[in-house]
Amino acid sequence: MTLPRVCVIGAGSSGITVIKSLKENGIPFDCYEKGSDVGGNWRYKNDNGLSNIYKSLHINTHRDRMEYRDYPMPTDYADYPNHEPIQKYFGNFVDHFGLRKHIQFKNGVKKAERTPEGIWKITPEKGPVKYYDVLVVANGHHWSEKWPDPAFPGKFTGETIHSHSYVDPKTPVNCEGKNVVILGMGNSAMDISVELSRPGVSKKVFLSSRRGAYVIPNYLFGKPLDKLTANIPPWVPFWIQQTLGNLLIRYGVGKMEDFGLPKPDHKFGSAHPTVSQDLLVRLGRGDIKHKAVIKELKGKKIQFADGSEENADVLIYCTGYAIKFPFFDENFLSAPNNYIPLFFKMIKPEINNLMFVGLMQPLGAIMPLAEMQGKWIAQYLSGNYKLPSEKEMNKWIKNDETAMRKRYVSSARHTIQVDFDSFLYQMKKEMKSGKKRADAENHVYPIPARAEDFEKSISKANTKETSKPKKSSARARA
Numbered sequence: 001m002t003l004p005r006v007c008v009i010g011a012g013s014s015g016i017t018v019i020k021s022l023k024e025n026g027i028p029f030d031c032y033e034k035g036s037d038v039g040g041n042w043r044y045k046n047d048n049g050l051s052n053i054y055k056s057l058h059i060n061t062h063r064d065r066m067e068y069r070d071y072p073m074p075t076d077y078a079d080y081p082n083h084e085p086i087q088k089y090f091g092n093f094v095d096h097f098g099l100r101k102h103i104q105f106k107n108g109v110k111k112a113e114r115t116p117e118g119i120w121k122i123t124p125e126k127g128p129v130k131y132y133d134v135l136v137v138a139n140g141h142h143w144s145e146k147w148p149d150p151a152f153p154g155k156f157t158g159e160t161i162h163s164h165s166y167v168d169p170k171t172p173v174n175c176e177g178k179n180v181v182i183l184g185m186g187n188s189a190m191d192i193s194v195e196l197s198r199p200g201v202s203k204k205v206f207l208s209s210r211r212g213a214y215v216i217p218n219y220l221f222g223k224p225l226d227k228l229t230a231n232i233p234p235w236v237p238f239w240i241q242q243t244l245g246n247l248l249i250r251y252g253v254g255k256m257e258d259f260g261l262p263k264p265d266h267k268f269g270s271a272h273p274t275v276s277q278d279l280l281v282r283l284g285r286g287d288i289k290h291k292a293v294i295k296e297l298k299g300k301k302i303q304f305a306d307g308s309e310e311n312a313d314v315l316i317y318c319t320g321y322a323i324k325f326p327f328f329d330e331n332f333l334s335a336p337n338n339y340i341p342l343f344f345k346m347i348k349p350e351i352n353n354l355m356f357v358g359l360m361q362p363l364g365a366i367m368p369l370a371e372m373q374g375k376w377i378a379q380y381l382s383g384n385y386k387l388p389s390e391k392e393m394n395k396w397i398k399n400d401e402t403a404m405r406k407r408y409v410s411s412a413r414h415t416i417q418v419d420f421d422s423f424l425y426q427m428k429k430e431m432k433s434g435k436k437r438a439d440a441e442n443h444v445y446p447i448p449a450r451a452e453d454f455e456k457s458i459s460k461a462n463t464k465e466t467s468k469p470k471k472s473s474a475r476a477r478a
Helices: 015-024 083-096 187-196 238-252 279-285 367-381 390-407 420-440 451-467
Strands: 006-009 029-032 109-114 120-124 130-132 134-137 154-156 159-162 179-183 204-208 288-291 294-299 301-304 309-311 314-317 354-356 361-363 417-419
Touching (some): 015 029, 015 083, 187 204, 279 288
Parallel strands (some): 006 029, 134 354, 361 417
């Protein structure tokens, strides 16, 4: 039986591992990428118009935890390399597996529509409309800027940017000799605060946040922190892992309030961690001063919730991103408040030929998880995995959401949160269960290959329509 034809949107770190699995299993596909090369958000000065990373960016997950399991990172890479070797790694991955020729560079997807027959009609930015049996979305979720809503009262007359636009201390705004307020408590806020607080880079740096956070270092007791915790079995109950984490932070780092940060209003592990080797040192030295959340903007002054005010020249919002799919009609599918219910963050139960890859915020790196999702999709499309019933998938989604709500503080950031090791473990377990279901039904292909014939019939109908002789008008006959 002919395998279904697949459209993959995006050739970032998630998209390229999906097309590797599709190719290995002989599944026909096209991959559309807006930029001129692979790498997505990790490609510095990406010309796709969406991705942007700052010049000093380094990974905050150890390279061994970030690498694809089928293609290890070079052993001469640093523990936490910057974006340049990471981008090179993605390029080498694509070349090693012969994937580059299968990617349509500088050609994004303008529109993706599902026909009444369940076939995907894809309108690319360049070239003709094409039809596919399956759509895989890997367009990333760190590109559409999220701003405070509602906006803070008042008006700021200095320069304002979102962290997505930040490249270096002089781009796109020059912070040299200026007072800078940075709003946020995530990894971007930490990195930018540390960089701007270096001598001679800016005048003063204020870090404003709504709540406290646990700041964990890259290294603890002389070892990469995520390597220390990597050997904890994924089946160990979370409360035990949380207790161990609390002990590590308490005795290896100290209390956050001792460094001038507010005491976190949640337990360790109940919010996405913030990783920084330097922030606490900078706070301890007074190079960075923490402030409460912004209350009002007053021209060149900013008032904070504790009533204090500071003169400011630059305001940088490190307030995260909104999940968006610009190629879908919003009435068909959207993610209001970053909420999108998916089975294993991948499949919408009522649409069995639409998959999302990398749409998660893990305690760890996305790459190995996306790699496993790619393998899962390939097994599904080749008939070696069968989905549970729609009812069972919705039950899994509900249980997962309940567990996440109990564990994490309420935030748009945590709507796609997963724990790296346990999620990987659960995916492998579900793939084995799906294999048993498929075997019991003699490998029934879940999605028939109909797009190619559908496309031919559409083309044939259009040809007939255009080839019909036109009736001459009365004036022409005369």
